[in-house]
Amino acid sequence: MSEEKDLIYCPQCGSANPSTFRFCSNCGVKLEQQKETSAMQAQDTEPLQVQPETPVYERADAEVVSEGKVPLTQDEININYGAEEEGTYSSGNSVAPNTQYYSASSSSSVVSSKTSTGGNSGFAIGSMICGIISILCCCLTWVSLILAIAAIVLGIIALKYQYDGRGMAIAGIVTGGIGIFIWLIVLLVAGSGFFTSLVEEFSNM
């Protein structure tokens, strides 16, 4: 019974809030006017049941916070935990240590559609190393070409799946491109020289 007297029931969503709260921790509605009346009504009326699993706050970028917890603004946090709470919390930290605005447990469903995968920096490192070796081994034309292609492929994979080492992936793609460019020059010049000698041979026949 004494617990019901210490609670305020939100007039909008019906969730129970500590009597010291001025704003509902679920929907953010102001609770001040309801302090006196809800304490009297709590004994007679049944509080609205709020399903903790119901997502009540849905972010624009597809992040869903469940368990009925809504992140309050800093001003609301400061108002809820005002002067009467100074003895309990430090002045610079107005958030109760046991209050969870984001459910960090495994049962929470926080979904983000734009989360980068991270990790796997091996692709970026491999891309850059292949690219460097490809431009150093221009003497070995076909080895240089294979390494350049590998550098570009690994770099594109690292960028596409947002792995770690974005700069290294870009460096690998650039050096791989230089390796392919050098290979093309060799092919064109050597090919044109071969073609020219072939024409001369036919003309001398």
Next chain:
Amino acid sequence: MKKDTVFYRIGQCILIPFILFGLWFARTGYDSYHSLLACTFYAVTGFPCPGCGGTRAFYYLFRGELLKSIEYHPVVFYGVLAGAHFMVLYFYRKHFHGKNAEEEIQIPIYFYLAIAVILLQWIVKILVILL
């Protein structure tokens, strides 16, 4: 495992074989096999490729002629310096500076500088031939 730890382990594994190979190459390997590494790009275009001079730089490095090594291809000497710097820095951080042991050495910087050295020396060599 952190990236710098992986590279440190690789460095530990290849350090001695690298030195032994370099000494062998400088004494006998270069005279026997250097003709196989003729540059196709130079043979076709008359201009050096970004890797031209690397073999000779490696050869002169292990013969002790550092200036010649830098002249033929500075990235070989830079690579040895960078590798030594990284190994010493990692060892120092791990065993003598516990506070900084958690910070990872920024390995990509070594590679970015290597790319810059390779491209810069290539441009300089081409300009020297043109001018």
